[in-house]
Amino acid sequence: MRSRYVPLNSRDADLDRFRSRILVAAAAVVVGFGLLIGRFFFLQVVQHDYYITRAEDNRISLVPIAPNRGVIQDRNGVVLARNYSAFTLEITPSKVENLDATIDAVSQYVDIQPKDRRRFKKLLEESKSFESIPIRTRLTDEEVARFTANRYLFPGVDVQARLFRDYPLGASASHVVGYINRINQKDLDLIEAKEQAANYKGTERIGKTGLEQRYEFELHGLAGYEEVEIDAGGRAVRSLSRTAPISGNDLTLTLDTKLQEMTEKAFGDRRGALVAIEPSTGGILAMVSTPTFDPNLFVDGIRSEDWDQLNNSPDRPMINRAINGAYPPGSTFKPFMALAALELGKRTPQYALADPGFFTYGGHTFRDDKKGGHGMVDMYRSIVQSCDTYYYSLANDMGIDNIARFMGTLGLGSRTGVDLEGESEGVLPSPEWKKKRFRKPEQQKWFGGETISIGIGQGYNAYTPIQLAQAMAALANDGVLYRPHLVKYITDSKTGERTMIEPEPLRKLPWKQQNIDTIKKAMVGVNTEGTGARAFAGAEYVSGGKTGTAQVFSLRGAEYKASRLNKNLHDHGLFVAFAPADDPKIALAVLVENGGFGAQAAAPIARMVIDYYLLGKTPDGPAKDDDVPEVAHEEVHEEAPEKEE
Numbered sequence: 141m142r143s144r145y146v147p148l149n150s151r152d153a154d155l156d157r158f159r160s161r162i163l164v165a166a167a168a169v170v171v172g173f174g175l176l177i178g179r180f181f182f183l184q185v186v187q188h189d190y191y192i193t194r195a196e197d198n199r200i201s202l203v204p205i206a207p208n209r210g211v212i213q214d215r216n217g218v219v220l221a222r223n224y225s226a227f228t229l230e231i232t233p234s235k236v237e238n239l240d241a242t243i244d245a246v247s248q249y250v251d252i253q254p255k256d257r258r259r260f261k262k263l264l265e266e267s268k269s270f271e272s273i274p275i276r277t278r279l280t281d282e283e284v285a286r287f288t289a290n291r292y293l294f295p296g297v298d299v300q301a302r303l304f305r306d307y308p309l310g311a312s313a314s315h316v317v318g319y320i321n322r323i324n325q326k327d328l329d330l331i332e333a334k335e336q337a338a339n340y341k342g343t344e345r346i347g348k349t350g351l352e353q354r355y356e357f358e359l360h361g362l363a364g365y366e367e368v369e370i371d372a373g374g375r376a377v378r379s380l381s382r383t384a385p386i387s388g389n390d391l392t393l394t395l396d397t398k399l400q401e402m403t404e405k406a407f408g409d410r411r412g413a414l415v416a417i418e419p420s421t422g423g424i425l426a427m428v429s430t431p432t433f434d435p436n437l438f439v440d441g442i443r444s445e446d447w448d449q450l451n452n453s454p455d456r457p458m459i460n461r462a463i464n465g466a467y468p469p470g471s472t473f474k475p476f477m478a479l480a481a482l483e484l485g486k487r488t489p490q491y492a493l494a495d496p497g498f499f500t501y502g503g504h505t506f507r508d509d510k511k512g513g514h515g516m517v518d519m520y521r522s523i524v525q526s527c528d529t530y531y532y533s534l535a536n537d538m539g540i541d542n543i544a545r546f547m548g549t550l551g552l553g554s555r556t557g558v559d560l561e562g563e564s565e566g567v568l569p570s571p572e573w574k575k576k577r578f579r580k581p582e583q584q585k586w587f588g589g590e591t592i593s594i595g596i597g598q599g600y601n602a603y604t605p606i607q608l609a610q611a612m613a614a615l616a617n618d619g620v621l622y623r624p625h626l627v628k629y630i631t632d633s634k635t636g637e638r639t640m641i642e643p644e645p646l647r648k649l650p651w652k653q654q655n656i657d658t659i660k661k662a663m664v665g666v667n668t669e670g671t672g673a674r675a676f677a678g679a680e681y682v683s684g685g686k687t688g689t690a691q692v693f694s695l696r697g698a699e700y701k702a703s704r705l706n707k708n709l710h711d712h713g714l715f716v717a718f719a720p721a722d723d724p725k726i727a728l729a730v731l732v733e734n735g736g737f738g739a740q741a742a743a744p745i746a747r748m749v750i751d752y753y754l755l756g757k758t759p760d761g762p763a764k765d766d767d768v769p770e771v772a773h774e775e776v777h778e779e780a781p782e783k784e785e
Contacts, residue, residue, distance in 0.1 A: 203368050204342030207361030208303055210388030212317060212351060214397040215423075215628060220317050221352065223303040227284050229276040233264060235296030243275065246294055249286040250276055259441065272300065277440055305345070305439050311432040313400050315460040316393075316560070316626060318350020319435035321442075339363050348438070351391060351626060354559050358630055361388035387633040394423030394628045399753055403428045406748045408762025410741070411733040413461035415609035415624070416749060419718065419727045421642055422613070422622025424558070425753065426728075427606075429465075431457040463563045466602040467731060470688030470738065471526045471671075472716045473597030475659050476611060477534060478519050480546040482655040486538050489658050492518040499532035501592050506532050523662035524670035526687065528596050535595025540586060543594060544570035549649055550611040551621065552603050558624045559641075566607055569600035598691055608716055608729035616684075616718035616727045618656055619649035660684055664721050672715070674766050675743035681754055682721040685746065687738035688714035710734040713741035719750045726753050740766045 212221035229250050236242050243252060243260075252275060260275040279287075284299055291298070305320050323331075323346045331340050334357065340346075341363055347353040364385030403414055407430045416426040431453075437446050450458055459465065481487035495513035499506045508514070508529045514521065522530035535543065547553065553568020567573065571586040578584050593599030606624055614621040623646050629638045663684030667676040671687040690712040713735035718727040728746060735741030744763040751757040 203366045205364035205366060205382075205385045206342040206344070207363055207385035208387040209305060209320075210359040210361065210633065211390045212359075212393065213390070214393050214395045214400075216396065216398075218309075218397045220307065220309055220313060220393070220395075220397065222306050222308065224306045225301050226277065226304050227279040227299050228274045228302045229279060229283075229287065230272040230274045230298055230300050231260070232272050232296045232298075239264075242294060242297065246275075246287070246297055249290055250279065250283045252276055255441075272298070274300075274302070277302070278304065307435045309397065309401070310436065311434045312404060313395065313397065313427075314350075314432045314435045315429045315462065316350055316395065316400075316427050317435060318352035318354075319348055319438040320345040320352050321348045321438045322346075336360075341365075345439070350435075350560060351393075353561050355391055355627065355630075359388040359391070361633065362386040389633050390631040392628050392631065392638075393626050394418065394421070394425065395427070395626060396425050396753075399426045399749070400428065402752050402758065403745070403749050404430060404432065405761070406745045406759060406763040407732075410735060410762075411455055411461075412731045412735065412742075412745075413465060413605040414728060414730045414745065414749065415462050415606045416726055416728040416753070417609050417613040417622075417624055419613040419617035419620075419622075419724050422610075422624050423628060423642070424624050424626050425726060426749070427462050427626070429459070429461040431455050433457045460560070460562070461731065461733075462605045463558060463560055464604070465731070466564050466566045466604055467712055467714070468599075468601045468690040469597040469603055469608060470690040470712075470714050471528075471597055472608060472686050472688035472714050472729070472738070473595075473601065474523055474526065474531055475615070475663055475686050475716075476547060476550060476552075477531055477538075477543070477595060478523060478662070479615070479651070479655060479659045480543065481519075481534055481538065482658060483546070483651060484538065484542055486542075487519060487534060489519045492516045492521075493530060493533060495527055495529040497529070499529050499592065501532070501536060502587075502589055504589055506592055519658065520662045520665060523659070523686065524665040526671050531595040532592050535591050536588070538595075540570060540591045540594065543591070544568055544573075549647075550614060551646075552607050552611055554607075556604075556606055556610050556624050558606060559626050563606070564604055566604050567600055567602040569594055574600075597688060605729045605731050608714075609727060612716045612718060612729055613727035614649065615656065615659065616724035618653065619651040621646045621649060660721065663718075667717070671739045672717075672743050675739065675747045679747070679751070681719055681750075683717055683719035683750060684721050685715060685717035685743065687743055688716070689736070689738050690714060710736050713738040715739075715742035715746045717746045717750065719754060726750060736765075 208223055211219060211223075213219045229246070231239070231242070233239060243257065246252065256276055260273060263273045279299065287299060307314070307317060307319070322344060323340070327346045331337055331346075336357065339360070339362060343360065343363065347356040347359065352359065362385060364383045366382045367380040369380055399416070403416070403426045407414075407428065410430060412430055414426060414428040415424065417424055433450055437443075478487070482489070493516070495508060495515060495517050497508045497511055497513035499508070506528070508527065510527075513529060514525055514527045517525070517527045517530050519530075521527065547568055553566050555563045555565055557563075569590070574586055575584045590599055594601055610621070610624050613624075623643050625641055625643065627641045629640045629642075631638050663686055664682060666672045666687065667679070667683050667685045672685045676683060676685070711734070713732040715730045715738050716728065718724040726749075728749060730742040730746050732741040732745070744766050748759050748763050752759070
């Protein structure tokens with residue numbers, strides 16, 4: 141049977157194929173248009189807000205506005221740190237075709253040094269092209285006038301009024317106030333850790349030392365911002381809106397700047413430190429470390445020659461000796477030893493011993509300051525005459541553990557918590573401390589002879605002036621111990637609300653009042669008939685005090701003669717005091733590096749400070765060393781066991 145033949149190119153078949161193709165194409169077009177419309181809907185409706193924001197970001201830039209830094213003032217309203225307005229020469233890189241050529245041309249009208257160019261290039265690397273970058277700060281009126289007359293020649297270059305940090309008292313209280321300087325990587329890490337990165341956009345400087353550092357985030361304020369419209373090339377076209385920054389909070393201190401300046405004047409050219417505290421609050425009335433430095437040098441970047449001079453000076457002016465320097469307390473330690481003896485029942489006020497002029501322990505002889513001794517010495521005479529033998533014997537009877545525990549309650553050998561960074565701990569010696577301090581087992585052993593030296597404030601003893609002042613303030617305040625502090629209150633720049641910093645007492649030491657009165661009476665005797673009598677002769681008030689002399693190096697049993705030694709090997713002079721005796725308003729500790737006897741160098745400074753604070757007496761010049769005969773040296777340079785380092 142023959143099959144039926146159907147032609148492949150028949151008209152009907154072709155038409156069917158065409159229709160099917162049309163349908164497929166139409167379906168594809170519909171699907172395509174559906175997808176396109178869906179995409180348009182997704183972009184225009186669903187993600188409308190997102191892309192509007194992206195578009196605005198491309199069109200609008202937020203330029204941060206740094207806030208005004210808070211003011212620092214003393215208890216009487218005297219300003220120690222403030223801001224002032226000055227003119228700066230600034231360049232907006234996006235508006236300048238050739239930066240180097242422009243800077244060269246501008247330098248004909250404004251003095252631009254190589255250091256200014258280097259700083260500008262560094263800032264340029266860290267900034268956006270449309271931001272205005274300073275190339276010169278603090279223009280003179282003449283420079284401003286010259287440039288303004290030719291400003292039309294320099295598009296993108298302008299003179300702006302900016303705020304700068306100023307320390308009107310210069311070097312006075314510089315260790316307390318501190319200074320600000322450019323932000324470095326370490327500062328950036330701290331800012332990130334404090335979650336303040338957004339707030340520091342536009343801020344170039346940060347507190348580096350002193351209160352400027354400690355209260356940085358109070359003083360800084362809140363950054364503002366300006367919305368700037370930019371073109372496709374990143375050039376600023378116009379300002380759209382502005383949110384003003386909020387100024388930093390202001391600090392009001394417990395410090396009395398007049399007392400501070402007078403105290404610095406009393407030191408003259410001596411190296412040393414003084415801390416004066418109000419016993420009833422712990423507020424610091426004066427904190428002096430000499431020599432000082434001018435913090436204004438650091439604000440715009442210190443010159444290399446100035447930094448070399450400060451950093452390489454043998455007098456080390458950048459160190460705050462009041463909180464960073466640790467020194468043996470010498471005989472200023474004795475009133476606290478005597479109080480410990482009373483509280484622990486190791487001595488009574490009436491107990492007396494015969495002083496032959498030396499004390500023997502373990503085959504070693506510990507000499508008294510007075511050849512032949514002081515005769516019969518009770519507790520009162522031991523403090524008034526600063527008898528070493530009495531405290532050699534007392535230290536031996538008390539033992540190092542009792543000494544360490546009692547002195548620890550006074551805060552000796554521990555940071556006081558003062559509101560400044562970098563405070564040293566000092567050294568409160570004990571067998572436990574020695575085990576941690578030394579590595580070799582033979583070095584870790586505590587020797588009985590070391591306890592003997594501790595009794596007169598020598599040996600391993602090392603405390604900061606602020607620790608001695610805090611301990612003295614606690615004694616003057618009948619055992620109520622406060623944390624020393626510099627800031628009295630913080631004022632909110634927006635609301636004017638004050639936040640008080642005056643703390644509650646750290647602790648009330650459980651001392652018997654009769655024991656406190658015994659020590660205070662003896663310290664009054666120091667200033668009326670003892671080692672401090674010459675310095676306080678004719679005083680219009682009754683005060684208590686104690687002189688001290690800290691040994692700088694071991695004499696290995698040799699006789700101390702200051703006239704035979706290099707000045708840098710002279711003893712440190714110390715003095716602690718409180719006044720008035722019946723109701724103490726001030727307690728202080730004075731240290732004079734290499735000043736010699738405490739009665740000679742430190743006590744006259746203390747007298748001037750107390751005279752001014754209580755009576756308003758202003759000195760004519762630096763305190764004069766009291767002419768104490770060298771044979772009257774109050775401190776021993778004993779033949780003690782050698783210590784292995």
